[in-house]
Structure formats: structure tokens, C-alpha cells
Amino acid sequence: MKAGSDGLGSEQIASTGTPSVVYIEVAWNLIDSANGRTLSQVYVPNVMGKKNGKEIPSIKSLEKSMLRPVFVQFNGAVEPVLSTDDGADSLNRLGETVSARVLW
Numbered sequence: 338m339k340a341g342s343d344g345l346g347s348e349q350i351a352s353t354g355t356p357s358v359v360y361i362e363v364a365w366n367l368i369d370s371a372n373g374r375t376l377s378q379v380y381v382p383n384v385m386g387k388k389n390g391k392e393i394p395s396i397k398s399l400e401k402s403m404l405r406p407v408f409v410q411f412n413g414a415v416e417p418v419l420s421t422d423d424g425a426d427s428l429n430r431l432g433e434t435v436s437a438r439v440l441w
Contacts, residue, residue: 358438358439359438359439360436360437360438360439361436361437361438361439362434362435362436362437363434363435364432364433364434364435365432365433366430366431366432367419367431367432369421372421374421375421375430375431375432376419376420376421376430376431377419377420377421377422377428377429377430377431378406378407378417378418378419378420378428378429378431379406379407379417379418379419379420379427379428380404380405380406380407380427380428380429381404381405381407381427382402382403382404382405382427383395383396383399383400383402383403383404383405404427406418406429419431
């Protein structure tokens, strides 16, 4: 790769910095463009109701205390239910951080 107008190319970096370790971190969040707030997926407890005073799990193979994501069917597609609420235990922020160490 050739050097751009703003710096060294990858070959130049490799030849001048050998051996070098570079730490790269990339992160993203899904943002509501209307209000600038971070979107989170909504989760609910794995409880369908109560019978004889005991909670009945919605999905029998999961613990009642586990949270499960909420989805809706919209225009023939299954979509996650999203919210811009902050700080609730039943929300899981949409986004990810990826880190890598590169040795040149």
C-alpha cells in the first residue's frame, strides 16, 4: 500500500518499526437519529405467569431468572423491540467494541 498524503504506508511502517506492537480498538453504538440517544434492545424475565403461587417459565429450558429478548412481527419481518431508555436492567445496549493487538 502506498503512503497517503497524511502519513506512512503500511510497508513503510513495517520496515521502520519492526518489531512493533499496535493496539487497535474499534467501537460502535446504534443511535436514534431523531434524538441522538443510544438504542438498546428490550429484555423481559422468562416468566409467563403464576400457577399455584409458583412462577411458570415462558421457555421451560431456561431459568426463570434469565432475561430473554423481545421481538415483534412488523411488515412480515421479525424485528427486535428497541428503546432509548437509560439504565434499566432489562435493556441491552446495541453496539460492540472490538480490540486487537497487531505485531509488525
